[in-house]
Amino acid sequence: MLAHWCDEVIAYDGSQLRAHWLLQRFDMAGDAIVGFRGPCSVRRDEIADLADIDGPGIAADDMVHFVWEAFEHPDLLLATHRQRLLAAQAAEVLRELAPAGTVTRTGDDLFVGDGKLSISIATVTPVSALIHFAVNSTPGGAPVAIATLAELSVDPARFGARVLQRVIDEQRSIRAARAKVRAKGEWS
Amino acid sequence: MLAHWCDEVIAYDGSQLRAHWLLQRFDMAGDAIVGFRGPCSVRRDEIADLADIDGPGIAADDMVHFVWEAFEHPDLLLATHRQRLLAAQAAEVLRELAPAGTVTRTGDDLFVGDGKLSISIATVTPVSALIHFAVNSTPGGAPVAIATLAELSVDPARFGARVLQRVIDEQRSIRAARAKVRAKGEWS
Amino acid sequence: MLAHWCDEVIAYDGSQLRAHWLLQRFDMAGDAIVGFRGPCSVRRDEIADLADIDGPGIAADDMVHFVWEAFEHPDLLLATHRQRLLAAQAAEVLRELAPAGTVTRTGDDLFVGDGKLSISIATVTPVSALIHFAVNSTPGGAPVAIATLAELSVDPARFGARVLQRVIDEQRSIRAARAKVRAKGEWS
Amino acid sequence: MLAHWCDEVIAYDGSQLRAHWLLQRFDMAGDAIVGFRGPCSVRRDEIADLADIDGPGIAADDMVHFVWEAFEHPDLLLATHRQRLLAAQAAEVLRELAPAGTVTRTGDDLFVGDGKLSISIATVTPVSALIHFAVNSTPGGAPVAIATLAELSVDPARFGARVLQRVIDEQRSIRAARAKVRAKGEWS
């Protein structure tokens, strides 16, 4: 699995959550995750979560985004578990970088107090599974009350790099663990 | 998915991590997780993790155990993700119950400082996937330096019930999320 | 799995056999089946069965419809087995409600004598499996010789509710049976 | 898929429900179903259904047995659906051969009035899925009240051949149907 932090600003509008965007934008073939910073304004026809279709919109002026495409095991149930684990990992990184902050996770969402810190979705394409996870970097542009990395005094690029590393490490460790376990039989 | 906190003490020796133990001990049929308190001493022939076979042994005098058997999607890769998420969930519960403590997660292990707080394994049987996750409750009996719920001033039964509820809630929310997402197409 | 009998008349044109129709029409998230009464006239571009594309058309003035969407195990081969079982279940219900009638099943079709009583299809979407099964309620509007619930003196709503209950019960019993069986080994 | 009616009497003790028994007994390689007549007395260690372990025993003096081994899609959930469909098929055959009889199906069991006509189990091996389904032929030897083909005046061999043909035909038709259906998209 490959990981990359992109220093260029990319305006996320949901169309990036498509099969092979990582291949065509970054020339990364196979399971990969990329992080970058940029504004967010998801076009209605690109919204994957039907619970959000008639909501207040998905937008913010400045976020740290992660886009993960998985080809090896493109199952939606697995992707949803990976998405939850990614949210938990991001919270763990924030506790390292901002020990005084109190980040909590509810499903795939992170909060600081009542402020929503993140947005996320897991979905599939005909050839892969996709995860988008993004954290507000500085205030502005969101249709709901948000929290930001700025108020936690966390540097966005440092946060991004740390999350990418944690995802790569954990996926490697999951694969190793899966290959070192022997099966069990029937209770009797 | 069913959950149950068992008030009776059960001595965990690894044989409980077998197909249908939950069915025969608790009459729970289908995907289920049970929590209970008891000593731990895993017999060598019941050790599933080959990395532990020649280790110092898996033992402690008093732990809070969780045994989870899944029939609906008995895939080992998925089970390993669920195991990691379970460790993250347990850490989140501990942060709620002991805000002053600093619990960290490394893969499927929890730590308080250098003290190992938990043990865990995910494996499969011919008909199901199995997860064991256990947290030290009070000191004693472990072959390595451990941390315990006692030093965090966390009540074992309260911790157990809270973790069970979180697992049930999160699995329900994962299933709902998976059923509310629409697929995406190809980047172009 | 959820079930619902909708008292409102819905004109079925095939577009209902789409991902998330049950979610958006009935706010049912996850595996679900809904029954309702209404005319049937499947638009050519909504026909899923290629064997029907150049046929006489799929239409009738008054049918009892069932639409089943499955997210948990969205496999087409499994869906086709569920479809056949659904046809068998419907025939069993009719034998209870109209013991004097002689309903026979050929694949996914039910007949009373030479009259075709039902239509059906199982297919997939990128996120789910779908089954449509419908039984003629009163005569009229069909391009082929049909049989109807009316000539069996079976009340449509009673039939619909009975079928829904049987599907729910059988799926629950299948899941329980699957979780209570131990594996077998090799002949020697 | 292959089918064979074996004219020789075979005493069924549960050990036949093992991987590759059909290969070694009948030289049939691949997905196959065999029917035969014989007494039934399942050894406790060969019982696959844990719900039966502490029951009255599984036995009868004279049954028509079917053993089905599937390698192509050896999934237990699918096998359980096939088992239910097999029970429904057997009931349909009985309605053809004994129109005056009133055979009812409850899950994987057939009844004539209160008399239990059949036994059944679906399970897996490390390489395949297995189904056993058997119908009482003549009375005697059962630990519960049973019904028999004899009281329905149905010839066992004729019944067996008819069921085998129906299974083969339906599996062929399921495969053809699965290959003739086009996918559907998202509701909008």
Add this chain to the structure above:
Amino acid sequence: MLAHWCDEVIAYDGSQLRAHWLLQRFDMAGDAIVGFRGPCSVRRDEIADLADIDGPGIAADDMVHFVWEAFEHPDLLLATHRQRLLAAQAAEVLRELAPAGTVTRTGDDLFVGDGKLSISIATVTPVSALIHFAVNSTPGGAPVAIATLAELSVDPARFGARVLQRVIDEQRSIRAARAKVRAKGEWS
């Protein structure tokens, strides 16, 4: 699995690599492979391999084509393995028909010296897996240096029939082998 050599010339433009083309063109339902001769000029919007999108184009005046659609196990990873095996099989047939030639395989491509003899792709549809494999028959029309059956003095129809037979035979033998193997346990 069905196989058919079509004597009619068909101009391949990539649209043939679609779900159910074999069904509608040749009335073949289920897993099937068809061979035919014809020019090749793949329309850009029908190119499945993203590595070819900005390439010199996929074209030649006269090729032997194979189109394989698989419904039973429509997994893309398996299809890619089948594609590689198909390339190896074609090379083996050429060694039989033209022992003096030196055909080499690199991935899914065949070469004679530096001349590219073949093109190929494996992909999926929502209901199936698809493979296209084609070998240059006579020179002309290609945007790169090619080799041809003509320079190997191999008759196209004879080659086509031989490859089809080999695919059918090998798939049958793979299914038989898969059904005759018993599982192994754990090293200890």
Add this chain to the structure above:
Amino acid sequence: MLAHWCDEVIAYDGSQLRAHWLLQRFDMAGDAIVGFRGPCSVRRDEIADLADIDGPGIAADDMVHFVWEAFEHPDLLLATHRQRLLAAQAAEVLRELAPAGTVTRTGDDLFVGDGKLSISIATVTPVSALIHFAVNSTPGGAPVAIATLAELSVDPARFGARVLQRVIDEQRSIRAARAKVRAKGEWS
């Protein structure tokens, strides 16, 4: 995926074709293939291919062995395709190293004229898929007429290293190809 050529002689008796042998012998975790030289004498209880159980035995004094364990996609049908591709790859390597020889492949067997050059099996464990493929190095010890690398003047270690490299390269290229292909739709 990892590959390793082991210079030490290992006597292959079939017990090496067990889950986690590569982990415990070579400390290789995850998908891996190892090559080594040694005598072969498969114990009857370790024979996985039931077609060989009553055969002349599986033995030779000096072979080049390959043992491949796959955890990522432990499906038996896929493993059987990989096994066939491995046989084809070995033949391709031999054509490079011994251009004058005429190695032919029939299923998973290689031949030089009438002499059987290789043996092979693909099977599964509860946690992985396994492939054994071995080629006779020097004559002696076999119960059937064999061909050897010696008569092709091929150095065993050079052959082994070349095959390992080809397997690694092809698996990498398969994964890349699978991740670069876009899906196709329905023919219309």
